[in-house]
Amino acid sequence: MLPREFELIARHFAPLAGQGSLGLADDAAILAPPAGRDLVLTADATVEGVHFLASDPPDTVARKLLRVNLSDLAAMGATPLGYLLTVSVPRDTMPGWFALFAQGLAQDQEEFGLHLLGGDTTSTPGPKSLTATLIGHVAPGQALRREGARPGDGLWVTGTIGDAALGLQVLQGKREDPTGFLASRYRVPQPRLGLGLHGIASACMDISDGLLQDSMHLCRASNCALTVDFAAIPLSAAARAANDPAAILSGGDDYELLLSVPQANEPAFLAAAANVPVTRIGRFAHGKPDVTLANPPGAPFQANLSGWSHF
Numbered sequence: 001m002l003p004r005e006f007e008l009i010a011r012h013f014a015p016l017a018g019q020g021s022l023g024l025a026d027d028a029a030i031l032a033p034p035a036g037r038d039l040v041l042t043a044d045a046t047v048e049g050v051h052f053l054a055s056d057p058p059d060t061v062a063r064k065l066l067r068v069n070l071s072d073l074a075a076m077g078a079t080p081l082g083y084l085l086t087v088s089v090p091r092d093t094m095p096g097w098f099a100l101f102a103q104g105l106a107q108d109q110e111e112f113g114l115h116l117l118g119g120d121t122t123s124t125p126g127p128k129s130l131t132a133t134l135i136g137h138v139a140p141g142q143a144l145r146r147e148g149a150r151p152g153d154g155l156w157v158t159g160t161i162g163d164a165a166l167g168l169q170v171l172q173g174k175r176e177d178p179t180g181f182l183a184s185r186y187r188v189p190q191p192r193l194g195l196g197l198h199g200i201a202s203a204c205m206d207i208s209d210g211l212l213q214d215s216m217h218l219c220r221a222s223n224c225a226l227t228v229d230f231a232a233i234p235l236s237a238a239a240r241a242a243n244d245p246a247a248i249l250s251g252g253d254d255y256e257l258l259l260s261v262p263q264a265n266e267p268a269f270l271a272a273a274a275n276v277p278v279t280r281i282g283r284f285a286h287g288k289p290d291v292t293l294a295n296p297p298g299a300p301f302q303a304n305l306s307g308w309s310h311f
């Protein structure tokens with residue numbers, strides 16, 4: 001039976017609350033924005049069976065919920081501040097699930113420097129549904145946007161691509177993963193916060209729906225053509241061994257950054273990203289928004305720009 005809501009909040013969520021939350025005891029939170037900063041807001045919902053598996057540990061479900069939102073803040077060049085949390089779970093959810101879920105939240109609050117401001121907890125006849133609304137901040141006019149790529153700019157990615165899509169296949173029993181690396185990349189993505197790319201990157205977004213589809217989003221927002229070199233896409237050893245072009249090009253859940261960088265800014269970019277692996281995988285050009293794949297994988301794979309879509 002679901003512990004009573006007040007008891008649940010006091011026990012598991014109040015310890016996560018920070019400045020502005022009023023101890024989760026009032027009707028709403030009061031947030032004083034940092035002086036001279038713009039607020040940056042983002043929300044992501046995760047649903048059991050759609051975004052995470054019933055077998056995923058509750059602490060990693062919590063961490064992924066924060067991290068997919070933190071990745072959006074990273075894509076905007078923002079610094080995290082706090083978040084609102086809405087938890088809808090079946091009545092028979094065990095207290096132990098809440099304890100582990102809150103433990104995961106606490107771990108990543110500590111790691112990324114944010115705290116709980118408020119939210120809501122309800123029961124639902126459907127699967128678990130967890131929504132976080134993150135609040136970050138940025139200097140006015142310094143947010144990174146998707147619209148600034150120009151012909152000649154390089155297309156760059158952080159980290160490695162395709163691991164999370166392969167990790168999902170592992171958790172679905174479709175693939176081997178002796179080290180657990182791929183599954184961990186699916187369950188706990190790494191948001192690339194704090195790179196300081198204002199004035200260096202001309203456009204930025206995070207890769208959530210697949211490399212090709214998200215590249216197309218940058219093309220459209222910036223009104224440029226783009227060539228992506230399949231052979232240049234950075235792969236982990238596990239992804240290279242898996243040899244699955246569809247997972248690399250159209251798999252979702254990478255939560256790496258996809259950036260355009262003018263050639264003149266490359267030294268500054270490499271200096272700013274000194275602690276994160278970055279790889280140039282393409283170049284923007286004059287032309288209608290379109291993605292061309294250079295050095296494509298052999299048949300039978302067909303380049304698919306649609307990637308992942310819910311509808």
Ligand SMILES: [Mg+2]
Pocket residue numbers: 071072075205206207208
């Ligand atoms: Mg995003």
